[in-house]
Amino acid sequence: MTTNIENFADIDTVKLAIQKFQEIGWPSFSETDNIDEFVEKITKQITEELGKFPNYLMPLKPKNFPFGIFRVREMTESTNFDLYAGNSYPPVAFTKLGRCNFPKHPVFYASNNPITALSEVVRNEEFKGKKFCISSWEIIKSNDTFIFENFLQTSLHPNNHFAVLAKALVNRVNEPFDIKLSEEQTQGIVEFLKYIDSQFISDENYSFSASLAHRRIYGKHNFCTDILMYPSVQTLMQGVNLAINPNFVDNHMRVKRFYVIELQSFDKQSGKFIITFHKYGEIKKNVIFWKKIHPEDKLYQKYVKLDFKSFISDDFKFDFIK
Known part of the structure; x- marks a missing residue:
């Protein structure tokens, strides 16, 4: 005071x-x-x-932070996506000047929903044919x-x-x-x-x-x-970034799951998009198990409804392509 x-x-x-x-x-x-x-x-x-x-x-305490935390990386051969670090903030030596950070001083960039996070990575570049990994994170429950x-x-x-x-x-x-x-x-x-x-x-x-x-x-x-x-500039201020x-991140956060997707279309003005899910990653005893998408997988459907809930209407139906 x-x-x-x-x-x-x-x-x-x-x-x-x-x-x-x-x-x-x-x-x-x-x-x-x-x-x-x-x-x-x-x-x-x-x-x-x-x-x-x-x-x-x-x-705030973790229980009072109800927002999602999503991060996106383009999938490249130089990154090992079987490691949590491959989806986290960049190594110090590779950190460049950004909107919220200086070189060699990384921050963990994320968004409140997966599509805002995806749009921040894609920006105005060509995205057809590229695969992206969406990771869903949470703050570990504590009284801190x-x-x-x-x-x-x-x-x-x-x-x-x-x-x-x-x-x-x-x-x-x-x-x-x-x-x-x-x-x-x-x-x-x-x-x-x-x-x-x-x-x-x-x-x-x-x-x-x-x-x-x-x-x-x-x-x-x-x-x-x-x-x-x-x-979020890339969503014309419809979303927010973190x-x-x-x-x-190291002491109070953990990653929950992953999705490998392709973005087929995205309209900034309307916020409408079409994405294809290729597989998802579930964590068991610190190992990421990648699973292909199939219609009988109820766990996959549950995760998508949780993480993409702000984009899913009441009459939403999953469309599976063989």
């Missing part, structure tokens, strides 16, 4: 600062840059104009608390059910403060959050968005973000 509310800018100051940020732009990251120094440069550029800026964190943070204060698609999280945050802007913020300061914080969160969509070279995520996920303090949520701390 803090009482230094005078350090938070009002709405007019924030609007002027945002205009200045847009005019000047943000530094572009080079692989020769020191990451900590680069992030500090970004932070300083913000604080010089606005003073302190808050991060709204949500401590982890830190969740969302960056959803932006123009979400009307079909995005996570808009409720964005609205809830706006309604709770005053909660961390012992003394209530003025209306102008409250509006200023909301305006700043909208600008910051929009960078996870508009930052095309990833330098700024990676800085925002890195200072939260790789921070050198006890309140680092374990799971960061942001809008950037998860690798240490959290």
